[in-house]
Amino acid sequence: MSLLAGFLDARPLRGSAAFRRLLVSSSFSTIGHQLAVVAVLAQVWDLTANPVAVGVVGLAQAVPMVVCGLVGGVLADVLDRRKLVLVTTAVQALAAAGMAVQALAEVSSLALVLALVATQFAFAGLGSAARKTFVVTLLPEGQVSAGLAWTNLSFQVAMLAGPALGGVVTSAWGVGACYAADAATLLVAAYGVLRLPPMRRAASKERQGPRSIVVGLAFVVRSPVVAGALLTDVFATVLAMPIALFPAINDERFAGDPATLGLFLSAIAVGGTAAGLLSGSFTRLRRLGVVQLVAAMVWAAALTTFGLAQPLWLALVLLAVAGAADTVSVITRGALVQLATPDSHRGRVSGVENVIGIAGPDLGNFRAGAVAGFTSPGFAAASGGLLCLVCLGVLALGNAPLRRFTTGVRQPEAVG
Numbered sequence: 001m002s003l004l005a006g007f008l009d010a011r012p013l014r015g016s017a018a019f020r021r022l023l024v025s026s027s028f029s030t031i032g033h034q035l036a037v038v039a040v041l042a043q044v045w046d047l048t049a050n051p052v053a054v055g056v057v058g059l060a061q062a063v064p065m066v067v068c069g070l071v072g073g074v075l076a077d078v079l080d081r082r083k084l085v086l087v088t089t090a091v092q093a094l095a096a097a098g099m100a101v102q103a104l105a106e107v108s109s110l111a112l113v114l115a116l117v118a119t120q121f122a123f124a125g126l127g128s129a130a131r132k133t134f135v136v137t138l139l140p141e142g143q144v145s146a147g148l149a150w151t152n153l154s155f156q157v158a159m160l161a162g163p164a165l166g167g168v169v170t171s172a173w174g175v176g177a178c179y180a181a182d183a184a185t186l187l188v189a190a191y192g193v194l195r196l197p198p199m200r201r202a203a204s205k206e207r208q209g210p211r212s213i214v215v216g217l218a219f220v221v222r223s224p225v226v227a228g229a230l231l232t233d234v235f236a237t238v239l240a241m242p243i244a245l246f247p248a249i250n251d252e253r254f255a256g257d258p259a260t261l262g263l264f265l266s267a268i269a270v271g272g273t274a275a276g277l278l279s280g281s282f283t284r285l286r287r288l289g290v291v292q293l294v295a296a297m298v299w300a301a302a303l304t305t306f307g308l309a310q311p312l313w314l315a316l317v318l319l320a321v322a323g324a325a326d327t328v329s330v331i332t333r334g335a336l337v338q339l340a341t342p343d344s345h346r347g348r349v350s351g352v353e354n355v356i357g358i359a360g361p362d363l364g365n366f367r368a369g370a371v372a373g374f375t376s377p378g379f380a381a382a383s384g385g386l387l388c389l390v391c392l393g394v395l396a397l398g399n400a401p402l403r404r405f406t407t408g409v410r411q412p413e414a415v416g
Contacts, residue, residue, distance in 0.1 A: 044110065305318050
């Protein structure tokens with residue numbers, strides 16, 4: 001393996017024009033989404049000057065995303081996945097255009113803003129499960145991890161650049177310009193999906209409806225590989241997520257300097273981006289279960305030590321290590337879940353994965369804040385990381401199929 005290949009595995013870009021178009025178009029829409037996130041927060045605060053109202057924006061995003069994510073998983077196992085994502089992306093673009101119109105017309109209605117936000121996230125949820133299946137559909141099995149690494153890297157870059165760009169655009173041209181940019185980038189994303197090959201589902205004897213969601217959940221429970229991969233993520237987020245503790249730890253140890261608080265968040269993003277740039281070093285590994293478990297354990301160990309760290313430089317290094325480990329775990333879990341799930345159930349399982357990805361960090365931040373309220377911020381961080389490490393160790397010892405999962409080994413088809 002060349003030194004360059006150790007940095008980034010370029011095989012998906014070289015071998016699949018469809019994947020290249022998907023990556024570029026999705027990257028544009030992710031940046032546009034970050035601009036819109038900044039704009040929504042700025043507009044709601046300008047309308048209300050009420051932190052509770054700003055918090056309601058989070059509910060308007062999360063609730064439709066979770067509910068429609070499960071429904072979207074069912075649809076992804078029934079419909080042409082390309083068409084499903086194309087339609088849902090087009091509706092998101094219309095909602096973003098509506099946001100731009102109401103901002104430019106100075107309607108000043110919080111209810112309208114929340115309704116449009118909820119609509120956009122509802123249709124994002126409906127298409128999210130189908131979109132998750134694109135990489136495994138477009139690329140050979142041995143390149144799925146590499147494809148997800150490129151997708152994750154584009155997301156990390158957007159997370160670094162998008163909010164800052166959103167602030168600049170909002171300051172210079174107002175929130176309407178951010179919403180218009182979001183609508184335009186969603187149209188670019190729709191074009192990228194339009195150019196994909198058809199992804200029609202094969203005829204199935206399984207009855208559709210609410211019961212099909214139960215069938216998808218039952219598959220997750222019956223599959224030790226998929227259940228173990230998702231449970232690894234649950235442990236990592238619910239037990240060890242540290243974001244809610246940052247303000248308190250910053251106030252307790254570093255005099256509450258806002259610049260230091262920003263460094264905490266940036267350190268995680270820097271670590272994640274670095275891991276993405278070095279993803280060629282792990283995307284070729286075939287023992288995906290082992291890679292995910294080890295990465296999650298590194299995340300937990302880094303956050304345990306972060307809870308005890310006193311020097312600022314050490315805290316930032318540990319957060320960067322945690323961010324890098326999280327990126328490795330996310331990429332590996334995504335590939336493992338897709339490859340271990342038969343195509344007949346892939347949409348519904350992707351919907352479950354999406355719900356865990358949304359709810360897990362929020363529950364983890366709630367746990368961290370609650371524990372800190374009864375003890376201390378440092379104890380909440382250290383104890384959460386340590387508990388996560390113990391649970392991961394038990395899972396690793398007790399789930400042999402997850403440890404032994406290897407790409408290239410045929411997985412059994414699910415029974416409905």
